[in-house]
Amino acid sequence: MIRSGTHTSIHAALLAGAISLILAAGVWSAKSESSTNIKNIKPLIKQQQGPAATDPALQPDSVKPAQATPVVHHTVQAGDSLSSIFSQAGASQADLNRIMKADVEYLALETLQPGTELKLTFNEQGQFRQLALDLDPARSITYTRVGEDTFEYQKTVQDTHWVSEVLKGSIHGSFYQSAMNAGLSRAQIASIQQLLEHQLNFRRELRAGDTFSVIIGHERTASDSTGNTRIEAVSLERHNRTHTAFLFEDGNYYDQNGKSVLPAFRRLPTANSFRVSSHFNPNRLHPVTGRTSPHNGVDLATPVGTPVMSTGDGVIERVGNHPYAGKYVDINHGNTYKTRYLHLNKIFVRKGQQVRRGEKIAHSGQTGRITGPHLHFELHANRRPVNPLKADIPTAADVPETALKRFEQVAQYKLAVMSDAASRSNLMLAGVDTKFD
Structure with a gap:
């Protein structure tokens, strides 16, 4: 269901994505999974006097050494660095370097968002075994020791679905500021400009009173927003012309007539061919x-x-x-x-x-x-x-003839949704099919 209006949403209001930042040295906070004070990763046990101090059988359960594998938790804060986190937890910089080597194909550790939960696990001998982190509510990553000098990367992804909201606005001043006023993020505005910039000049051709409507998709797990969004449709009306872009099931964007709105991709990033x-x-x-x-x-x-x-x-x-x-x-x-x-x-x-x-x-x-x-x-x-050598890439082509009828149905429905959302307040409409991935 889509609720339309000045800032309308399907299902519920969703959290905006956190701002990524490059890490530098900062604040440390940690706690043990076994609720023991962590210092050098080993649980501290209060010393006793008398026979119980030397006879394990006489020790009450409350003072017996914890058997659980020590785990250090850390919530990333502004200014944190992996180097300082590892040092404070008692993990070696050599192991951090080995993890960075395992991360080279993913670069997941290059920028961590504030609030990211890190978990460092050690064995009973105090040797560091695993780093785990949650990228968002749907995706987690672990780096696990699989040899003396090697760590293995593994990513876990929960099932997700997409829900949509319609945002609308009118031009007063620049498109950027007008879109910000309508509730769009900087990244979403940049995407819209990229989709439509080959149809109009945003600086010269827009006039006060021109209107725009956008369907924003939000990725969710069964209970939470992941913070990931996508542009599913956009319509910009100026004077007697309407500029559109629709995300289709092949992952490409087309206008209302089924023409690609983006120029063709280059297959490779060099002017000459290399081995x-x-x-x-x-x-x-x-x-x-x-x-x-x-x-x-x-x-x-x-x-x-x-x-x-x-x-x-x-x-x-x-x-x-x-x-x-x-x-x-x-x-x-x-x-x-x-x-x-x-x-x-x-x-x-x-x-x-x-x-x-x-x-x-x-x-x-x-x-x-x-x-x-x-x-x-x-x-x-x-x-x-x-595979960049073989993958289907945008080629500035039309929607394939076999899929044109289905595309037209999707485009017409989304245009109707955006039109209704832009003209009437709090109108409940049927949900938009967002199965494009």
Whole structure:
């Protein structure tokens, strides 16, 4: 069900995503899962006098050593760093480095949100065994020791579904400020501008009184919001023209006539072709443990200083420097697609910057821990890595003929939903089909 109005929602009001931040040294707080005071990870037992102090059989249960595996909990706060967290918990920096090595294909530890729960587990001998964290209410990650010098990454994902809300507004001043007033986030505004910028000039062609309606999808578990959102439909009406974009089941966006609203992607991020030195392989085995250790992208044998281009229009989502991945850039290409570029030598973009297809974003290099210069390139679709050499990518094509009728039905229904939501207050409508992933 969709409740329409100035800021309307399906089902319930949902939490906004937390702001990611780069970690630096900060505040420590910890507690033991067995409710014992933690110091150097070993439970402290109050000493007794008399026979009971030396005869375990005479000790009351309340003072017997805890048998549970010691666990340290930490809630990430502004200014925290993994290095300080590990030091305070009694885990070695060597183990943190081993975990960062296991994280090189995921970069899940590069930025942690305030409020993220970390759990460090030790065995009875005090050896660090596992780091666990919750990325959001639906996704958790563990790094588990599988050998003396090796940790294994594992991600757990709960079932989720999408619910939608309709936001509407009118232009008074800039589109950015008008959209903020309607309840849209900065990231959502950037996505809308990216979807429609090839249809109109947001700075020059909008006038006071022009209106817009947006269907925002919110990802939820059975009981909680994950904080993840997506643009499911947008309609912007100006003068006698209407500009639209609809997310379809193939993960691409089309206008009301079934024409792609985004330009074609480049297959690779370099002007020239280079030898693939390592292929995408989700089933690659670790040479030491024999366990699955995927390679989530392709490695191109590029010399240091090779220009690296964005493969599509997008917004720079992350710029970082990982001890194993080296200097890297993440680009969000509008809800469905993201790309990642690792081992860079020099970066020319900043977080939040909009980039065009074919725009130079960096020079390739040899940063991080690698044996030779190369560019590691990844393509993610719907939050999952896919083979960039073979995956279906936006090609500026129309909706396939076999799916056109179904697309038209979805587009007409969503237009009706946005129209009703923009014209009447508190009108309850049937839920929108959001099964696009």
